[in-house]
Amino acid sequence: MRQGRYRFIVGALAGPIVLYAVLVLWPYLQSFYVSLTDWSGYTSERRLIGLANYERLLKDPVFWISLRHNLLAAVVLPVFSIGLGLFFATMLNVAGRAKKAAVQGVRGASFYRIVYFFPHLLSIAVIGVLWSFVYDPTGNGLLNGFLGLIGIDPVNWLGSTRTAYWAILAVIVWVSVGFYVLVFTAAIGSIPPDMYEAAMLDGASRWRIFWRITVPLIWDTVQVALVYAGINALDMFAIVNVMSAAGGSGGPNNSTQVLGNYIYLTAFEHGRFGYATALGVALFVVTIVLAVITLRFMRRDRVVY
């Protein structure tokens, strides 16, 4: 009987584990190996060159620029997209003025919930192209047109090294807020309404309710969202590739360059798969370190209810 159970467990798990090992673990291991070679990506031959690719990486200014941009995004994106997500989710679920029911969202909450989620349904390529039009650098652009109404000269959003990266970050915030609203709405929905009612009866302000009840009770979700946003910030390949230039150069002058895009350029434009893989391994390390730090930093006692 006991043996039979083990056999069942092994039998049930073997398939997925083998699949995972072959499709996930093995490529990871392989890429560590490839990063030690001079593979161009176009032959079956590759030569081991030791740590030369990593040496190159440390001396490569574009690697450091890209990394700085990724880390900047890892700070900015969570603050704005999760901050806004929390704010909107609260407004939509518990911040409405109480008339009959005690806990409710602002008027039209169900409508807003759908609208916020819209951007998330579009493919990132479509979003990039749409926003490139919004950011049209002449006075004819949507954004510059609005600014023109209040007397501001057209801004060269994607063409200036000063604004290009921030313009792209703003798009990512716009895309991801809806997702976090949805996640936090679900989390807030699982908080027993009597907690809010009790707090309101005690005369707590909405601000206080937010910090003392909502945030502590959905902290687990916030934590997961932070890790998720951080990982997203380390990717950003698609949006940069679509918005930075026709060929996705990360320009102007690498001012929007991120590691994901630089890896792509290095591999496919410059035929350096070995070096690109080394960049990928570096990104892998950065991602893991950031995830560990986030989870460590955010550890709080769990509220059981």
Add this chain to the structure above:
Amino acid sequence: MTIRHSRGLDRRAFLRLSGTAAAAFTAGSLVSCGQGTEADTPSDAGQSGPPNTEPDADNPLNVPPDEPLETVIFKGGYGDQYVIDAQALYAERFPDAEIKHQGGQELGKQLQPRFISGDVPDLIDNSGAGNLPMAALVADGQLMDLTPLLDAPAIGAGGKTVRETLIPGVVDLGSFGGTPHALYYAFVVHGIWHSRSLFEENGWPEPETWDDMLDLCAEIKSTGMSPWTYQGKNPGYILTPILMAAAKAGGLDVLKNIDNLEAGAWTAPPMMAAAEAFYQLVERDYILPGTSGMTHTQAQTYWATGEAAFIPCGSWLESELGDVTPEGFDMVVTTTPAVTASDALPGTAIRGMGSEPYIVPSQAKNPMGGMELLRIMLSPESATNFTDQTQTLTSLADYEPTNVGSGLTSVREALAASGDDTFFWLYHQWYSELSASVNETTSLLMTGEINPDEWAQQCQSAADAVKDDDSVTKFQRD
């Protein structure tokens, strides 16, 4: 005039010389081919090789008649119908050969796994975004030497070889270290475009010198129109006229030094003169506001709708704009105005460039078939067909297209006027990282974030970095 003539002769003689050198070189490499270098698969290429069989007038490349032929063609602005048409001619000649054809985009992603596994097509048009990086393929020995094709008799040319029927310089454009690995099927010229009707309406002359250009820009600006725009998100477009102006000012050595990664190539006086000249457009605010943030389509559309007077581009501009161009716009291309009082090249010299690089992989099963199809495509019949379909010239020198628009007319005139002074550079296809780097640096120059001195210094250090990088395969031209 006489000076120009003698220069032309010099150049012609030079090309002939380099042609002989290439032939001698490849004769040697053919021998080594027979001995079986690791670059060549020991497949049909070896068995059907030329040594023992008598050359057949109808089949000079000794194509195995029943061997299947596979082509993968970039299907962009030019489509792939012209290749399919040529395949019909191939099928007439080799009815037993099965032909497999695929037209597509982003060829690099499709073909990369096939190069690794060794199962490659016999002829590839490696063009468009996301193509295979040519220099990497050459460095890996993945591309055939195309000399057998170049030395084969051309179709309908009365005994001339294919090489002799091509526009001078085309072979060099596709050569890496003296070996022709790519053959550019289409030939484009690069220059500065304007609307002839607009200029005639306003009585604006075509500027001959850069001072003329700046005077004209002042006049254009006073009408409320922006004198210049360029494809801001692809700053390589505006680097092209800068390099053209530098080459005209200092002669071909300017370009050779850049291609050969010579010290000081980017900081040489002609380069500085050209950069200073274009920087004046920034200083005097002659560029359409927002240009640096525009895609090529945006900038070209603004230009065609009258927001700006000049735009740099290759000769594909007319077909790329298509219906966007207003009726009677009458676009024409000119070369760059002289930036010094004593330019080394004649005023008419213009940059010629190939497009649609055709390659034959060295692992191909039927490489001679691939070359034979290319030979058919380079016949006057197929070339006329291509130009009529695409409003673009092929690399074949002498043929008469039957359907010619205003842009193509001006391209043919410019090319004829430039003649043997048509020049080219190669660094961008040899060193893609250098190319990316100088393009981005140029974007800073054209927004005024750096001045010409800083621009030259930064470009030079990018070139020096490539020169010092042992992992980059180097090529030389002379």
